[in-house]
Amino acid sequence: MRADARKNRDHLLATAGAAVTEQGADVSLRDIARRAGVGLATLLRHFPTREALLEALLRTSFEELTAKADELETSSSPEDALVSWLRDCTAWTTEYRGVTVLMAAAIEDTESALHASCVTLRAAGARLLDRAQDAGRARTDIDGTDLFALVAALAWLGDQPSLAPRADHLFGVVASAVLTGAVSGEAEVSDAG
Known part of the structure; x- marks a missing residue:
């Protein structure tokens, strides 16, 4: 070019x-x-197309979040890595209002320009979740698809003006529900709100 x-x-x-x-x-x-x-x-x-524009716009962020998962996997405890990535991913999806609806649709549509990036992002989160589950630090009845859905739900909360002030508190509730047992560092989720 x-x-x-x-x-x-x-x-x-x-x-x-x-x-x-x-x-x-x-x-x-x-x-x-x-x-x-x-x-x-x-x-x-x-x-x-709009989708081509959004794919180009979002691809860099998807790549950064995937790289962040790789970095956290080697530099943090399993629960800290999972909560940190979940927080970063949720913050990013909240920044771009309405993108979670597109991501949820794209993950199922192999023809979507966003499909590959969304699948890669979901896989990055799933790896962190698997690691935390293997360490006995996360519940075992959820998978990467559930985690991806939780990110979407948390981002949706942040998009709602009446609920936005509660978003941090609700993030803590969800993160605590994903984790099991005592937590440390980043994984100590805030209950303030």
Whole structure:
């Protein structure tokens, strides 16, 4: 890709990121193009569908969360790693309003541009959960799909203005329900709220 085309694409992604943060994943493509100072045709040349735009926007974050899981797997206790990753993943999904609905749909739709990234992200969380389960630190009646659903549920709570003030407290309740026995460090989930 030519340098000027890369610069234009990066500008469109930055603009789209701000728009999705402010208005949610269903923000108008026309509005994103207008904010970026380009025509809709220019936006569509780079990203022919909303899903293609969101996949490009979210891919870097998915990769970062996956890398974070890899790092936590070797640097933290099983329960600390699981809670830390769960907190980071939930915070990220809350940042991009409405993205959890798209992620939940994409994980089941192999034709979705977001499918592979969502599957990889779910697998990263599942590895941390498996590790905590193997250490006897997490309940064994849940799996990576359940963990992915819990992230979506926690993010949804953060998206609701009337519930947002309770989001940290409810994160602690959910994290405590996932873990078993005594916890340490990061895994000591806050009950304040």
